[in-house]
Amino acid sequence: MTGQSQSTDHVQLPETTPSSAVVPRAATVGVWALFVLSAVALVVSVWGGYEWSIPGYVVVDGLAMVMWVVATFFSGIVHSYSRRYMAGDGRIDQFFGRIFAFTLIVMAVTAADHVALFAAAWLGMGLTMASLIGHVRGWEQAQAAAAIARRYFVAGSAVLAGSLALLAWTTGTTSISRIVDQAGSLPPELTMLALGGLFLAAMLQSALLPFQGWLLSSMTAPTPASALMHAGFVNAGGILLTRFAPLFADVPTAMSLLVVVGATSALFGQALLLVQSDIKRKLGASTVAQMGFMILQCGLGFFAAAITHLILHGFYKAYLFLSAGATVEQTAPKKTASTDLGLPGLIVSLGAAAGGGALFVAITGKGAHLDSGAFLAFIVVLTTLHATRDLLERSTLPSRIKLVGIPFIVVVPIAVYGFLFETISALLATVPMTNAPTELSVVHLAVGALFVGSYIAVELGWHRSSKRLYVALLNHSQPAPKTVLTTKEDYNDA
Structure with a gap:
């Protein structure tokens, strides 16, 4: 157009080297040391049948040790990955300080036996994650996403604290292990109220329907933070329900509610996944579905299955987020040959x-x-x-x-x-x-029929035949408007 030739040769960018800052190195070494110590503690516990505790405050039982190993391993991967990914970031020290602190807080949540310690750690976990979502301070969309997440997490923490306070007042003890030991002997009305609060806190944390908004709006977070969030943060709802399993298992209505809400969120998240093309939003919708399955397994009474599910989901989702950049490419729609056998x-x-x-x-x-x-x-x-x-x-x-x-x-x-x-x-x-x-029960049969019907509908492509359904699902899968970059120019450097 200007008479000047343009070179089409690719420019080789200089190789980025891992950060040599003291904080990233120290945090990475520290978190891998925590992983080794956690693994050793688990082996020693299994081998010798030991259980460590500070009565009334901390109990390092099987659940705590399994989650310590899992959380520190995922965090170690994220730390190691972030040293190269975040190299050159002006706030790299703060980023590493937060993800290391987040790891310690998660460990505290899983081992806390005092209601105040559990509630404080739960709140700290949420606030730290909200800060990671808004890591880029000069990016108003990131700050909006962090503000949305913070509101959800503070609300969930308030509901949790109220439920724990009610249980402590009813039982006369602040020890979680002693509270669950009294399952079956608590007043039914107060028990249902407390269980409702605990379940609501788990729903908010795990982004279940209708609280998926904060998760779908959190894609402004750096990719390592997203990996840590999807692999270790949203799963905390399953840990909460497992810790209070005796209270839920003693109330059939509560267990049925877990099944219904978990199944609904699983199907809803899968439906959102079908209409999404954005890589990170697809992963977010998938997480909503997977957390629904996790809660469903709690409702079936298989809390160990829920922990197994969250571990496998953590491995899978951490890998997908950390490799998400390799899957992004510009392509034109094209017809594919039918492979129907x-x-x-x-x-x-x-x-x-x-x-x-x-x-x-x-x-x-x-x-x-x-x-x-x-x-x-x-x-x-x-x-x-x-x-x-x-x-x-x-x-x-x-x-x-x-x-x-x-x-x-x-x-x-x-x-x-x-x-x-x-x-x-x-x-x-x-x-x-x-x-x-x-x-x-009838609930299980109804949910089973719903799963079969949904599967048949997807197999036959019925979800594609309704434009109204497609638009509704697409709208529900969108993040909050303030967190979205609406034009390509917004991505350009100033």
């Missing part, structure tokens, strides 16, 4: 689902009786069916290889999940009521 594909998928369910039952024993374990096995079967169908449709391998190989690829993770479930259950053996299956 028809009746053979359906038969293979059903066979894989049946095999996965049978393997899960054989490994865990859940589903061998007509209780909530049968519903958990049903979820495993449906998940295996969906995963097999999805891989058969997306894989570019020859049809014969797909029909034989993919079922084995799908069933192997089911075996891993089953064995990990059994391992976590053994590690949590001293934690009250981590496996407390409930009787099958």
